[in-house]
Amino acid sequence: MGKSILEIDDLTKRFGGILAVNDISFNINEGEIVAVIGPNGAGKTTLFNMISNVIMPTQGEVRFKGEKISARKIHTLAKLGMTRTFQNLLIFENMSVLENVMLGTHIKLNTTILTAGFRLPSVKKDEEMSFYMASEALELVGLKSRMYERAETLPYGLQKLLEIARAIVSNPTLVLLDEPMAGLNDSEKNKITQVILNMRKKGYSFLFIEHDMRVVMEMADRIIVMDFGNKIAEGSPEEIQKDPKVIQAYLGEEVF
Amino acid sequence: MLEVKELVTYHGSIRTIDSISFHVNTGEIVSIIGANGVGKSTLLGTLAGLYRPSQGEILLDGESIFSLPAYKIVRQGISLVPQGRQIFSSLSVRKNLVLGMYHNYQKTKKNLMKSKIDKMLEIFPSLKKHLNNMGGNLSGGEQQMLAIARGLMSDPKIILLDEPSIGLAPIIVREILEILQSVRDEFGMTVILVEQNVKAALKISDRAYIMDKGKFVLSGHSYELINNPMIQSTYLGLKT
Amino acid sequence: MPEQIVQFTITGILTGSIYALVAIGLVTFYNVTGILNLAQGDFVMLGGMIFVSIYKLGLPLLPAAVLSIILIAIIGIFIERTAIYTARNSPIIILISITVGLGIFLHGLALIIWGTSPQSTSSFIGSEPIRIYGAVLPPQGILVIISLLLLLLVLYIFFEKTILGTSLKACMINPEASQLVGINVRNMSMLSFTISAAIGAIGGIIVAPISGITYDMGLMLSVKGFMAMVIGGMTNVFGAVVGGLILGLFESFTAGMISTIYSDAISFVILILFLFLLPNGLFAKSKGKRV
Amino acid sequence: MDIRKILYNGRWKSLMTMLALILIAPFLFSSSYLLTVLILIGIYSIVTLGLSLLTGYAGQLSLGQAGFFAIGAYTSGILTTAYGVSPWIAIIIAMIVTAIFAYLMGIPTLKLKEYFFSLATMAFNMIVFILIVGMYNFTGGAQGLIGIPKLSVINFPLEGLSYYFLVWSIVFVVTLFSMNIIQSHVGRILRGIHSSEIATSTQGINVAKYKLHIFVISAVFASLAGSLYAHFFNFISPFSFQVSVSIQFLIMLFVGGARSSWGAILGASIMTLLVELIDWIVSSFMNGGGELGLLIYGFMYILVLILMPSGLVSIITKVTDKLKTRFQTLFYKKEEVTIGEEHIGD
Amino acid sequence: GNTKSSSTVQNEPSNTNSSDSINIGVLVAETGASSSMGKPGSEAVKLIDDQLKKNGGMINGKKVEIHLQDFKSDDPTAILKLKDLISKEKIVAVVGATNLSASSAVSTEAEKNKIPMVSLASLPNGYGHYIFGVVQKDIVIQSVIVDYLKKNNIKSVAFMHARDGFGQNGLKSFQELGKENNIDVVAVENFEVLASDMTVQLTKIKAKNPDAIIVWTRPPASGVIAKNYKQLGLSIPMIQSHATANQTFLDQVGTDGEGQLVVGSKLNTINQFPDSKQIKISKDFSEAFSKKYNYEPNVFSGYAYDGVQLVLDAISKGNDTPEKIRDYFENGIHNYPGITGTISFSKDDHSQVAPDGLALFRIQNQKWTLVK
C-alpha cells in the first residue's frame, strides 16, 4: 500500500442541536479504495461535504497530500487532485452529456475569457483536448452513445454514471463518490465496479459511500462504519461483515 | 382494479412507453423490473398523471382516469412516491407529512391527523427527531423515508413506488418492504413497485413485469420469475 | 432636535408602511410562483384609482373600499388567467418580464381613463394631526399602520397555520410534488395572484388620501416593494414588513440628518452594505438545500 | 463526429449573413429617421450582447446595466465638453473607468445570489442616477448635458450613414467576441455557473473569478454603448439611464432569446422597432394619443413574451431546423448537434 | 431608395416642394414623467387642430396640417421624433418640447436643420438662431413672487424643488433673483418627483426659521407638500409655482390648501379680470377647452396653445417656409397677446414673454382668488 494521501483528524460537525459528525479520524493511502457505510443520517454525506470543503467543519482538520485544505476555496481542490460526485445529483441540466464532462476537464485547460474572446489558437487546442478526454471518460462509463443528449433527459441511473464520468475525467488522485451505485441496475453496477477497480490499478484512490453491500464487499479494501456521527468500526470487508455492532446497527441479520 | 391497455407516452418524438397493457388486482404487490432508461419512471409518471399519455386506456375500478391531471388522480386514490424524493425541501418534516394528506385534509379530524403522523413516525423512527427540521436538510435516506411516508399519508388505494430503496440502509430496505406487505395485508392497499433491487422486489411481490425499451417483455408470478435463468443472469447477477 | 427625530421616525414608519404593503403583495405571489410581480405597484395604483372614483360617486367609505378590492380581485383573476396562466410553461424570467408588460398596460389604461392628474380623497378619519413630542402624526397614518398590522397578522396565520397557505408555499418549492399530493398548482397561482392584487388594492385605498394616486406611480412602488421584500428575505411576510419599515426609516433619516439630494443614494449604499452582512436578507430561512 | 462542428458551430455563415444585412439595411431604409432607429438598435445591441453573457449565460440577473451605460455616456460627455478630450480617447477612458468600477463593485456584489444580486445592481443604478442629477455642476443635472461633440475621423464628422457603419461594425466585433466566448470552454463555465455554482466549483473552476470577469466585460460593453449614444445624440440627460431602462435592456434580451448573441441583437431590434411601429400606427391611423400607444405597447409586449417564451431566436431556429431536416433527410442522416449557442440558419 | 445622412438633409430645403400642405410639428410628453404638463398641452393642440379642420384645414388658401408626436418624456426620443417629422413630414416649424431637458435636446437638432422651434419650456442659456420660446423665463415668473415678498417685507425664504430640470433650474434663477433683491435663501431642500411624503424636508426647513417657503414643482408632489405643510402646522406663507396652478391641485389638497399661495395663469380665474384682448382670447380658449375635455386648462395648455398659434399666425401672414417663419418671428411678433403673457420677439430676445398672463393666487374656499 502506498503512502497516505488523505488524513482526517477529529472532524466534527454540528447543525444546531444535531451532532451530525462526531470526532472522526482516518487516513486513506495511495491506490486504496475505502468505503464509508452506516445507517441513514449517520453523517456520511456530511463527512464528505467537509472533506471536499463544501461545508466548514465545526472542529478538526483535513489534510490532502500533506496540505491542510479546510481553509481553501472549493475550487482549488480539483487542481490538487480531489474530485467528487453528489448524492443528490448535481449535473448541469442545461448542457449536453458531453459538455457536462468537458467542464470536468477545466484544470487541464488554459482558456481565459480574453483568449476565448479573441479565439487564440490555444483555445482550439484546449477544446480538442477537452473533447477527447471527455469522450474517453464517457466511453469508460458507457455513455458515449448518448453524449449529445441533454443531460436532464437521461434517466436517473445514467445521470449517476454521468457524474462519475465527470469526476474522473481530470485524472484526479482521489475521487469521493457519494452512493455511486444507487439507482443503477446490476449490470451497470458490475460495469462501474470494474471501471473503478481498473482505475485503482492505475493508482487512483477512492473514498465512497454505498448502501449496496455486495458492491462494498467487492470494491473496498477497507471499510469505515459510522453510526450517529461516530465511527463505530473500521476494517477489512471480512471483519466488518462479521462485526456484531455493524450487523445490529446497519446490516440486519440477513445480507441481501 | 387497475387496468391499462395499449398505453403510449412520448417524450418529444421518442415513444418512451410503447403500447403497454397490464392489470393489477386489489391487494396485489406488483413489481416492474428493467434496466436503466427503459421507461419505468415514465410509466409510473404516466399512471400518476405527470406525463400525458397519447394513446391507450387507463381504468381504475372500471372508470377511466386517462389523461387526468396529477392532482385529480391523487384524489382517485393513486399516490406516487417519485424517484429522486421530491420532498418539499424548505418546509418542515411535519408540514411535508401534513401535505401528504392534502386532498382529504378537510375530511380529516385533527386528532386523526395527529395519530396518522405518529404512525408514520413509528414506521420511520429516524424522522422523529427531525420533525421540525426542514425537509431539505435531511440526509438522503431520511428524505427517501419522508417521501414514502408522505405517499402513505394519503391513504391511497394504489401506491406507486419508484425505486424506494435508493439510498436506504439495507436494514431499512428490508423494513420498508415488510411494511408494504403489512399495509397490504391490513388495509388491502395495492402496490406497484419499481425496483433495481430485483431479488428483494421479487421476494415480496406477487407478480412482476419485466420491461425493456418501453415494452413489457416478460411477466409472471414472482416465484416463477425468480427461477427463470434469463432473469437470474440479467437481473440477479447470477451466472448460470 | 428630539422633535425632529420623532418626526423623522414617524415619517419613516409611514412611508415604510406603504413600501411594506407593496412588499407583502409581492411576497404573496412570489411565495407561490417564484415570480416577482413588477406590476404590483400598478395594482396599488389601479386599486386606488378605482376606489377614488367609486368613493367620489358618493358611496360610503367602507362599501367603496370593499367594492374596489373585489373589483381588483376580479381584474386580478382575469389577468392571471390571460397573461400569466397562458405563459405558465415559460421560464420564470419571462413571466417576470410579462409582469413588466402588464404594468405598462395597466398604467396606459389608467392614463386613458383618469388622465395625468392625481386622484385623491380627503382623509378618512379627520385631518387634525396628532401631536407627539412636538412632532405630528397625521390621523390617516394610524390607519396605515393598523391595516398593515392586520394584514400581516392575517397573512401570517394564513401562510403558517393553514393547510391552504402551506400548500400555496409548496407549489413554489416543488410544483411536481405538489401535484402529486393533490394540489391544483394552476389554481394556486390564480389564488395567490388574486390575493396579492387585493392587497395591492388595499394599499391604493390607504394611499389615496395621503399622496393621491397618479397613473405612473406603479413602477416606483414595485421597485421599493421589491427592495423591502429582499431586505426581509424574499419569502417572509413578516420580513417584508420589517424590510419596508427599515427602508422607510433609512430614507427619512438620511434625508433628515445628512442630505436630501443624496438621501436615496446613501440609503442604497447602506442597503448594499447591509446585504453583504446578511446576504440572504433579514429573515431568510435556510432554503433547505444541501448537497 | 467532427470536433470543428462544436467549435465553429455555423458561426461564419451567420456572421456573413449579419454582415450582408448590415451593408444592405441602410439602403432599404432611406430616411434619416429610420437610420437613427437603426443606429439606436446597434447601440442597444451592444448592451444586450453583454447582458446575454452575464444574464443569459451566467444567470446573473443584472438590473443595473443602465448604470454602466450612464458611466460610459457621462464620462465621454464630461471629458469632451468640460476638458476638451478627444471623443475617441474619451470612449477608451470611459471603458477603463467602467471596468475599474465594475471590478470593484463586482467583488462584493457577485457574492450575492439571485435576486439579492439584482437588488444590489439596481441600487447601484439608482445611485448613479442620483449622482448624475445631484452633481449638476459636472453633469448638467436633470437638464442634461448639451454640446457633446460628434466623433470624427480626420475632421470628417461621423454622422448619419457613417455613424451607422461605425456603430454596426462595433456591434459586429462585439458579436464575434461574445460568440467566441460562448462557443468555448468559458461559455460552458458560464452556463455551469447558471446551473449550479457548487457543482461548477467542484470541477476546479473559480466561480467568483469568472463571474467577475464576465460582469466587467458586460459593463464595458454597456459603457461603450453609452459613449456611442452620447456622441450620437450630442446630448444626454439622466432620464435615459434609469432603472426602468435597465429593465428594458433585460426585456429586449429575453424577447430575442437570452442565450444567444443573435437573440440579443434581435431583441434590441424588435423592441425598438415595436415602439416606433406602434407610434406610427397610433399617430397615423388611430388618432389616439401617446396613452393609447402605451396601452398597445404593453399589450404587444405581453403577447410577444407569451408567444415566444424562449425568445424569437428559438422560433427562428425551430423553423430553419425543420426546413433543414426536411431537406437533409433527402440526402443523408442528420447528426444532432446543439452545443453552446442556440443557432439560427447555419 | 437613396440614403441621406442627416448632414445632407441639413443642406436640403426640406419644406418647399413635395406636398402641397404646410406641416407643423408638435412634440409633447403625453406619457411618462412629464405628462402632467404635456397632456394638458397636447389637448390644447388637439383643440386647435379641431378648429383648423373645421375650417377645412386651410389658411390663406393653403392646407395646413399639425403633426403631434408624443416623445414619452424621453429626451432622445424627442430628437428621434423631430428627425422623423423633418424627414417624413417636411415640417416648416416645430413646437415643443414639454420639459426643459427635452427642449434643449431638440433645440440642437432644430437649429442644425434650420427649422424654427417654439420651445414650451424656458430654455435657460442662450438660444439659437432658430429657437424661440413662449414660456416666461423662470426669473420673470419668480419676479411675481419676489414682488409679493417685498410687499410683505419678507427677507428670508426656504426653497423647495423637485429633482428635475424644472426644479433645478428654478432654484438657480431664484438664487440669482434673491441676491438682486436682498432676499436670503436660508434653506434649500429637494425631493423625488414621485415622493409621497415631504415631512422630512419641511421639518428641516422649519428648523431654519425662514419667513416664507417657495416651492418649485408640480402635482402630485406639490399637493403632498401642501398637505404636509398643513399637518405640520406651519403658518409662514408658502408660494408654489405656476406648474401647480390647476384644478388637479385643488382637488388633491381639498381643504388642506386653504390660504396657500400659487403663481398661476389668468386662465385660472378668467372671470376675475377686466376684459381685454388677451382676456378675450383666453376666455374663448378656456371655454372651448373645458367643454371638450371636462377640465380647466392650465398654464401648460396655454403655452402649447400660444406656441402653435404663433406658428399659425406666421403662416396666415403668408410665411410658409422655415426661413420666412423664422424671420417673421424675429421681426413681426410685437406685443402679441398670448394667453400666458404678451409676447415680443426681437433679434436680441427670442423669448420675451411678459408676466402679464400670470398672477398670484390664494386658495380660498377651495378656489383661486387673486391676491391684489
Ligand SMILES: Nc1ncnc2c1ncn2[C@@H]1O[C@H](COP(=O)(O)OP(=O)(O)OP(=O)(O)O)[C@@H](O)[C@H]1O
Ligand atoms: N444543514 C443541516 N441542517 C440540519 N441538519 C442537518 C443538516 N445537514 C445534515 N443534517 C442532519 O445531519 C445528519 C447527517 O446527515 P448526512 O446527510 O451526513 O447523513 P448520511 O450518513 O449521508 O445519510 P444517508 O445515508 O441517508 O445519506 C442527518 O440526521 C441530517 O438530518
Ligand SMILES: Nc1ncnc2c1ncn2[C@@H]1O[C@H](COP(=O)(O)OP(=O)(O)OP(=O)(O)O)[C@@H](O)[C@H]1O
Ligand atoms: N423529459 C424528457 N425528455 C426526453 N426524454 C426523456 C425525458 N425524460 C426521460 N426521457 C427518456 O425516456 C427514457 C425512459 O426514461 P425513464 O426515466 O422512464 O427510465 P427508467 O426506466 O426509470 O430509468 P432508471 O432506472 O434509470 O430510473 C430514457 O431514455 C430517457 O432518456
Ligand SMILES: [Mg+2]
Ligand atoms: Mg448521504
Ligand SMILES: [Mg+2]
Ligand atoms: Mg426511473
